[in-house]
Amino acid sequence: MPGIDTDVLVIGAGMAGLTAAARSLSRGSSVIVVETSATVGGSAQFAGYAWTAPSHEVMDEVNPNGSPALRRALVDGFAPGIEWIRSLDVECADAVTVLRYGTGHQFDTNQYIGECRKRIRADGELLTSTSTLRLLTEDGSVVGARVRLADGTEREIRARATIIATGGFQANPEAANKHIHPAASAMQLRSNPTSVGDGIRLAEAVGAATGKDRSGFYGHLIPTGVSFREPADFVALSLYYSEHALLFNLDNRRFIDETAGDHLTTMALLEQPESRGLLVADERVYRDWITGSYVEGAVAIDKFDLAQRRGGRCGFAESLDDFAYLPEEWGYDGAVIAEEIGKINAAGRAVRPPRAYDAEPLDRGPYYVIEACPALTFPFHGVRIDENGRVLAAAGGTIEGLFAAGSDTGGLYDHAYTGGIAPALVFGLAAADRATADRAVVTA
Template sequence: MDDETVDLLVVGGGMAGLSAAARVAAEGGSVVLVEKADRPGGSARFAGFVWTAPTVEELRRVNPDGDPELAAALLDGFAEGVEWIRSLGVECRPPVPVLGFGRGHQVDTNHYLDTCERLIRERGQQVLTGTRTTSLVVENGMVKGAVCLLPDGSERRIESRWTLLATGGFQGDRALRAEHVHPRAADIELRANPHSRGDGLALGRSAGADFGAKDAGFYGHLMPAGVSLADPARFVDLALYYSEHALLFDTTGERFVDETVGDHLTAMALLERPQARGLLVADARVHREWISASYVAGIPGVDKFQLCHRAGARSAVADSLADFASMPEEWGYPGATVRDRIADFNATVRSGGATTPDRLLDRQPLDEPPFYAVEAAPAITFTFGGLLIDAGAHALSADGDGAGRRRVPGQLVAGADAGGLYRRAYAGGLAPALVFGLAAARTALTESPADLAH
């Protein structure tokens, strides 16, 4: 095994890992980035917006149970992260509203990721693809690098002052999803790259890093049930973002969540219902204003109902509410109950009353035929639970001082490997990966792991 010492070893080449490695290389530091896929980029290649809440107060409102220190760090570092992207010559468009409360920028994410990789290589630093990290090098409680398995089957020991875990979470592992998200999560579709299977989680815990709350949840979307997501093009094309303006019924024919809080939150709620599937119903107004319209400014609208239908989803158009009583028995929903609940909902909102569950936002009736029904199921993009960190991306261990946490010397964590920021709430995925990836780079360039060992 070859020995070498670098300022930063990055395990995982997604948004967080590439941002950290490129920043260290740009500042003249030495870095090795290890990615087990054949190409860096990870699930960030399927995203296109860097966004979050506009203020710490707003982030705390939508995410009250998240770590306040991490929330403040995210907002403090967001503008710097956007300027870093622009400094590389990557287009970052003017800010637009996102999800009703957020603010962010459309970015050519693939251009950014490829630019980071090119910068690393041009500065004489290394990017190792098709390479799996098998273990961390830990001496006297300090992480000093890792042992990696190269594509030719040989091992390589890479020694480093700091080691950053940024492997993208554990959503690609069915058993870990069942353990840390929900037992039914083992069987939901993966709306992400297949390589993020908890490598960072296992490596970090082996060196003493602590895992956060098990019930933190996940980010995902409602997708048409029973439709394969093997083609990444379907991740966005088939996402049922318009659910915020529709009604969602479980297999008992009842509503169970305020759909208007956001499709990403509704996906978590549906996972906990019987069979983790539901019937999403919209009317002609919702079809006109939301199903076939642009979801975010700058993104062309497409008729998602037609896309789902052509993909083979269980879907139907009803000319009237009465038609719901004739719903095919094999669908497994009590159509007459769904019909009655829609009628009850319409009568209640017309009178100004409170529905059950009530709706915070869109309280217009669904009474303009025809009606569009699609069977929906949750799909997972990335996990919220992960290794605990502080604002500097240091991994935290449960044992230590009176605060109950200590920094693990030499170990950093960012991206979806890091937990604590969100708890059953969400305000952007690329932004935290970018901000805490750059924080990890700053730590690697300015701090000594030895200082944490005393």
């Protein structure tokens, strides 16, 4: 069958891919989007906020090991990214504080997805249920891709710019175990199930550089033994309040400053024996955090009640003395944990590991206990890019004609996190803008 020519080929129709495609169309480029799933939106369908660090100083403090160029680009590109969302007539709420140190905006991600899809279908081409077999190269440059369409036929799409945005490899057990942690595939996915590593596979095959292994992942703690039934559970079952609680491993000891953030505690728990731990809250934490909104504007859910109703390992203790009745089959020594809580309360700010952002004692019964484990949203390992979204070559320099954005990329975060939607938005826009500028130079 004959090939297809286009200015921009976007591989993947999640937040990053749809953003890059819609932006490219607005800049006058012809665009084809290919998506392996029958639907579009990826994991962005389950999000509700775009947020990141509000300044370079905050970004550098909370994400010190990430690429300096990407850190700066994310901060600088965030406000223009929010304006882009609003330019599509998608309502974006006023800024609120997220994760103590971030600034973000609530917006209807599904409305945004729908608006991008509408524009692509009107002025470009969207091919769903289409897999990308390999990238096409000429003289070291990427010039498109060979794809398999929904009907099983194969075609070549030739493009002046190809943007990879397939959403990461979290749904690929082998890749997760290799690049995240040997036990990573045991985690439940709080993301779409189709992000299996196509992006990194395609990029590495043409010589792309990738970030370092074991750089971490984004996820949250969830109750052990409770399966996700629907995407709404990704948020409903996430135990965000852990940063105000205490977490004990199977050795009955704390192992991290929980108050630094549930996302960091989640990564640390994966490294602990059997990747599970006992999360303990008291009456204050239950009142202020378990039943409250994690972020202003979010729906409040009693997560202890939900975990209990869904069959999680949950316990209720009127006092520390009642910890002695913790079920033996859980594997913890309740009396030792109660003793540890007493020591932590007495130590205050002198406790180790520290509790830097909430050193209030947990001394108000009743106590709410949930056994927790980590759940995986997306990895931090991926294809290396520059601040314009251009894919870096393992041999040095960039790969002409190839861009990447979103969770396919690596280098931005290293055991740190300042948002997932924001990088997809910012670098999706950056890739589209640079690809458009390169096309203008070629055709001038």
